[in-house]
Each structure stands twice: as structure tokens, then as C-alpha cells.
Amino acid sequence: xxxxxxxxxxxxxxxxxxxxxVNGSVTPTSLPVTTTEWLxxxxxxxxxxxxxxxxxxxxxxxxxxxxxxDTIQECKFNAQTQTFVIIHGWTVTGxxxxxxPKLVSALYERVPNANVIVVDWLTRANQHYSTSAxxxxxxxxxxxxxxxxxxxxxxxxxxxIHLLGYSLGAHVAGIAGYLTDHKISRxxxxxxxxxxxxxxxxxxxxxxxxxxxxxxxxTNTRGSPxxxxxxxxxxxxxxxxxxGGAFQPGCDIQxxxxxxxxxxxxxxxxxxxxxxxSHERSIHLFIDSLLNTQQQSMAYRCxxxxxxxxxxxxxxxxxxxxxxxxxxxxxRTARSAMMYLKTREKMxxxxxHYQVKMHMFSDRRLTFNxxxxxxSLYGTHGEKEDISFVLPVMxxxxxxxxxxxxxxxxxxxxxxxxxxxxxxxxxWPDWRGSNKFYIRKLRIKSGETQSKVSFRxxxxxxxxxxxxxxxxxxxxxxxxxxxRKERL
Numbered sequence: 001x002x003x004x005x006x007x008x009x010x011x012x013x014x015x016x017x018x019x020x021x022v023n024g025s026v027t028p029t030s031l032p033v034t035t036t037e038w039l040x041x042x043x044x045x046x047x048x049x050x051x052x053x054x055x056x057x058x059x060x061x062x063x064x065x066x067x068x069x070d071t072i073q074e075c076k077f078n079a080q081t082q083t084f085v086i087i088h089g090w091t092v093t094g095x096x097x098x099x100x101p102k103l104v105s106a107l108y109e110r111v112p113n114a115n116v117i118v119v120d121w122l123t124r125a126n127q128h129y130s131t132s133a134x135x136x137x138x139x140x141x142x143x144x145x146x147x148x149x150x151x152x153x154x155x156x157x158x159x160x161i162h163l164l165g166y167s168l169g170a171h172v173a174g175i176a177g178y179l180t181d182h183k184i185s186r187x188x189x190x191x192x193x194x195x196x197x198x199x200x201x202x203x204x205x206x207x208x209x210x211x212x213x214x215x216x217x218x219t220n221t222r223g224s225p226x227x228x229x230x231x232x233x234x235x236x237x238x239x240x241x242x243x244g245g246a247f248q249p250g251c252d253i254q255x256x257x258x259x260x261x262x263x264x265x266x267x268x269x270x271x272x273x274x275x276x277x278s279h280e281r282s283i284h285l286f287i288d289s290l291l292n293t294q295q296q297s298m299a300y301r302c303x304x305x306x307x308x309x310x311x312x313x314x315x316x317x318x319x320x321x322x323x324x325x326x327x328x329x330x331x332r333t334a335r336s337a338m339m340y341l342k343t344r345e346k347m348x349x350x351x352x353h354y355q356v357k358m359h360m361f362s363d364r365r366l367t368f369n370x371x372x373x374x375x376s377l378y379g380t381h382g383e384k385e386d387i388s389f390v391l392p393v394m395x396x397x398x399x400x401x402x403x404x405x406x407x408x409x410x411x412x413x414x415x416x417x418x419x420x421x422x423x424x425x426x427x428w429p430d431w432r433g434s435n436k437f438y439i440r441k442l443r444i445k446s447g448e449t450q451s452k453v454s455f456r457x458x459x460x461x462x463x464x465x466x467x468x469x470x471x472x473x474x475x476x477x478x479x480x481x482x483x484r485k486e487r488l
Contacts (some may be wrong), residue, residue: 047142049066049085050117051075051076052101057102063075072150082114082115082162084162086118087119089170097280119139121172133171136204141179148180159185162184162186163211164286165187165188173189175203182210186330187236190217191230192230192231198228205231207235221245237337238328242285242349243342244308248277249344285297288325288350290325296350298323299340300315300320300447308403310402311402311403312355315450321447324341352408353403353405354377354405355402355403356443358441359441360397360399360439364396364434366396368394369393373419374389377406384406415473415476418471419470453477455477
């Protein structure tokens with residue numbers, strides 16, 4: 001009893017805090033006091049809910065209106081199956097962005113008999129950012145009312161309702177989940193908006209308490225906290241930071257300018273894509289998980305981006321790795337699990353992750369920083385040559401560990417080559433070969449297969465890694481085929 005009482009109180013406080021702007025003046029909106037009453041008052045719903053079809057994913061042909069059961073039949077809503085609710089974010093144009101029909105199509109491709117509902121809160125999302133950010137409360141309330149109504153009307157199982165919110169829309173989804181007493185089975189936050197939410201209270205943002213399972217993709221967290229476009233703090237059960245989360249490959253200015261050069265003036269309209277590229281990548285990663293089921297990206301639990309980049313987090317033990325996007329395993333832990341992965345710059349985004357670990361020593365006490373290395377991998381299925389990598393430090397008598405990725409599935413790794421490049425065209429040729437390290441063996445762990453394999457120098461006991469010289473070659477060790485017991 002006490003629990004429901006405090007929940008009612010929270011909702012009363014929460015709802016009375018909602019404001020509407022009339023002629024620029026801010027007035028609190030008054031609402032009926034009891035929770036159930038306001039949830040069933042559909043007169044003030046401003047957002048529109050359109051059931052899109054697989055045939056015309058880019059058009060709102062049919063709106064379902066809360067309080068009007070006839071619209072459920074008219075729009076051919078299927079009560080037996082999964083329902084997806086897509087919630088857009090802040091918009092400058094006041095129109096739907098081009099990703100909306102793409103996500104609708106991908107959901108239908110994956111779950112053909114689903115209901116894909118697109119929420120239109122464009123009039124409120126088309127204000128100054130801070131005004132639209134405040135309106136997430138009202139839009140979230142609309143979604144809560146709609147979902148509660150249709151669930152009750154059709155006796156829909158709550159576990160068949162999945163909200164997907166992008167940017168500000170992620171917080172709209174969170175507020176809706178909070179107001180429906182977190183009965184919704186899943187909320188996916190696609191790069192939830194950062195400004196005004198980074199330091200806000202849980203009930204005003206997307207948080208892990210808003211649904212049975214909350215998964216979040218963070219793709220644009222560059223900048224100081226509260227200033228980045230996407231929220232930096234973990235807000236779900238599982239928070240995934242592709243490529244570290246700050247910035248996505250292929251979103252640099254060169255790529256955008258190339259697009260403009262190719263498309264002329266039409267390309268200028270894509271200028272805003274430069275700003276949105278990393279932010280919107282969250283959606284395309286989700287679409288990728290719906291369509292490319294054979295190329296499923298894996299993410300790995302890690303305490304920091306730095307540790308991940310050293311290759312220290314490629315373990316799958318105890319739920320430490322997970323699929324990303326639609327096929328994620330719904331693991332709920334006591335606190336947010338932060339996970340990382342690398343991706344390609346275009347779909348399919350999947351890459352294979354490898355940790356390379358080696359011990360290097362030299363005759364002289366050499367130390368180098370930020371050295372360019374090229375790694376080539378040769379396996380039973382394929383090969384990937386010249387993967388560029390910068391080794392932060394190379395030291396006399398030290399062990400280094402680093403992460404490399406390849407978009408080619410090379411199968412079982414058989415041969416590895418390392419080449420130490422000169423760090424600029426101007427550095428003097430190394431006549432005496434004095435800048436040289438010796439490496440006896442490499443240990444390589446694959447994230448995707450979880451295999452650990454040792455490689456030994458091919459020609460002699462050691463392989464030489466010479467600055468600007470030939471590649472050092474390593475081959476798979478024989479002893480790896482023996483079991484640990486036999487070796488002992």
C-alpha cells in the first residue's frame with residue numbers, strides 16, 4: 001500500500017511540474033489528483049500515433065487515437081504480436097527525418113507481422129532545444145496514456161511492447177515508462193540527448209527503472225559532460241559505447257565534403273548530416289542488427305575505453321560479452337554494465353576483435369612513443385593485410401597489449417606479420433639497424449571465438465622488429481594443440 005501511495009504522490013508532483021507555454025508565459029498545467037484519472041483523460045493528447053505499414057513505411061496513412069477503439073480496427077492493429085513504438089528526437093525542420101522509414105522497414109523485415117507505431121510529437125520537438133527538452137515530459141505523458149489505453153483495450157501482454165527512442169525521444173520513452181509504472185518490457189535508447197539531461201534526476205530522463213529492460217547505444221558523447229550531443233552517463237541496464245562512444249568512423253568532415261562534391265547543391269542539404277552523423281549512427285547500428293543477422297556485432301564489458309583499446313576486455317565469461325541492438329541478451333545486473341566494441345564505417349558494421357600481447361626487449365635501452373605499426377593477419381578463411389595501429393609506447397624489456405580489428409572473417413589465425421614503420425618521411429634511414437626490438441612470441445586472443453593462441457618467431461628464436469625495416473613474421477605454435485595437462 002505504501003508503495004502505491006508514494007508512486008501516486010510522485011506522479012502527482014511530477015505531473016503538476018509539467019508546464020505549457022501560452023503566449024510565452026509559463027503556466028503549470030493542473031491535472032486531476034489521482035493517478036488513474038489523469039491516465040484516462042485523452043483530451044489533452046497532442047502527439048499523434050500512426051501505425052505505419054511495410055508497403056508505405058514513409059507515410060502516415062492511419063492514426064490510432066486513444067479513446068477511439070474503432071481506430072484500432074481501421075488501422076488493422078494485430079493484437080497477437082509484437083508492438084514497436086518509435087519516438088523521434090529534436091527537429092529543426094519540423095518534419096520526420098529520413099531514418100524513420102528506414103527503421104520502420106527494418107523492423108517489418110525482421111518481424112513481418114509486427115505493429116510499428118511512429119509517434120509524431122513534431123510540434124513540440126520543433127522548438128528551441130531547451131523548450132523541446134522540457135516538452136519531453138508532456139510527450140512522454142502522451143505516450144504513457146496511449147500505451148496504457150491500447151494495452152487495456154486489447155489486453156496486450158506488456159512484454160510485447162518495445163519503445164525505441166532517439167535523442168530527446170529516448171527521454172520521452174523513459175518518462176512514458178516511468179508513468180506506466182515500468183511495465184513496458186523494453187526501452188531502447190538510441191543516443192539519448194545529453195544537454196539538460198546529463199545531470200538531471202532519474203525520473204526526468206531515461207533510466208534503468210523505466211522498463212523491465214533498458215538498453216542504450218551511445219554514439220556521440222564527444223565534449224565535456226552536459227555539453228555533448230549524446231548523454232555520457234550510463235542510463236540503462238546495458239550501455240554500449242561503439243568505438244568508445246565519442247565519435248563514429250566515417251563521420252569526419254572529409255567524408256561529408258566528399259559527399260557534397262559528388263552531389264553538388266543537393267549535398268549542401270546533407271551538411272547537417274555532418275553534425276548528426278555520429279548521433280544518428282546509433283539508429284543505423286540498430287537497423288544493422290535487424291537486417292544483418294549473420295553479421296552480428298559483439299560488445300564487451302569493460303571499465304574504461306582505455307582498457308578496451310588495450311584489448312584487455314575481450315572476455316565472454318559471466319555475461320561479459322553481448323550482442324548489440326535487437327538481438328541483445330537481456331541481462332540485468334545490479335548496476336549498469338558498460339560495454340564497448342569497434343565497428344566499420346558502413347553497414348554491415350561488424351568487425352572481429354583481437355588482443356595482441358607481446359614482450360619486447362632491445363640491446364640498448366630504447367624508448368619510443370606513438371609508433372606506427374602495420375599488422376597483417378593470415379587465416380584459414382582469408383587474410384587482412386596492413387592494419388594500421390599506433391603503439392603508444394615501445395620500451396626496452398616491456399610487455400605490451402593492444403587491440404586490432406578486421407572486417408574480414410579470416411577463420412583460424414595461422415600467420416601474423418608486424419611491420420614498424422618510420423614515423424615520418426623526414427626521419428633519417430636507420431643504416432645500422434640500431435632501432436631494433438626482439439620479440440620471441442605473440443599471444444593472440446579472439447573476442448568473437450574466445451580462442452587464445454600463441455605465435456612464435458618463424459625463422460629463429462627471436463624475430464627482429466626494425467624501424468622502417470622488413471616485417472617480423474610469426475607462425476602458430478605447435479604446443480597450442482597440446483592440452484595444458486600434456487604440456488605440464
